Amino acid sequence: MPKNNCFNDMINIKHRYEKIFEITKLVAQNLNLDDLSDLQSMVNQRKILFQQIQQVLSKIPSGSLQPSSEIDYPDESTRSVIKSIIKMDKHIQDELQISMKNIELQITEIKKGKKVIRAYRPRQNSITSAINHTG
Numbered sequence: 001m002p003k004n005n006c007f008n009d010m011i012n013i014k015h016r017y018e019k020i021f022e023i024t025k026l027v028a029q030n031l032n033l034d035d036l037s038d039l040q041s042m043v044n045q046r047k048i049l050f051q052q053i054q055q056v057l058s059k060i061p062s063g064s065l066q067p068s069s070e071i072d073y074p075d076e077s078t079r080s081v082i083k084s085i086i087k088m089d090k091h092i093q094d095e096l097q098i099s100m101k102n103i104e105l106q107i108t109e110i111k112k113g114k115k116v117i118r119a120y121r122p123r124q125n126s127i128t129s130a131i132n133h134t135g
Contacts (some may be wrong), residue, residue: 009056010081017088020045021095046092052087063126 002004003061006056007078007081010053010078010085012094013052013056014081014085014088016045017049017085017092019051021088021092
């Protein structure tokens with residue numbers, strides 16, 4: 001598989017990652033218990049992207065991967081795209097963690113019989129429509 005195709009595939013995955021990151025951040029900041037399905041959607045989309053990354057990498061001829069180096073992709077540009085995807089994924093994990101803590105906090109409050117006060121700004125209607133257009 002030519003290096004160029006690998007690079008283009010990774011760029012496409014990176015753009016989809018950016019969308020997921022933005023939406024995950026939005027959901028985390030405006031989280032309500034009603035948003036659990038939105039959050040689950042982000043988790044699922046992230047899994048799908050990971051599978052796609054694996055597929056792209058599996059198409060790279062084994063001769064172009066050098067066992068001596070940590071991870072050696074066919075060219076520097078593809079390597080840098082993959083690094084930015086990995087960095088973005090870390091941010092997504094952080095946002096998902098914030099969301100889970102927020103959910104736990106809300107569930108605890110409900111169990112205590114208290115009225116739930118959201119930790120973040122009110123939910124914006126654009127979240128669900130943005131998710132529907134992700135991909």
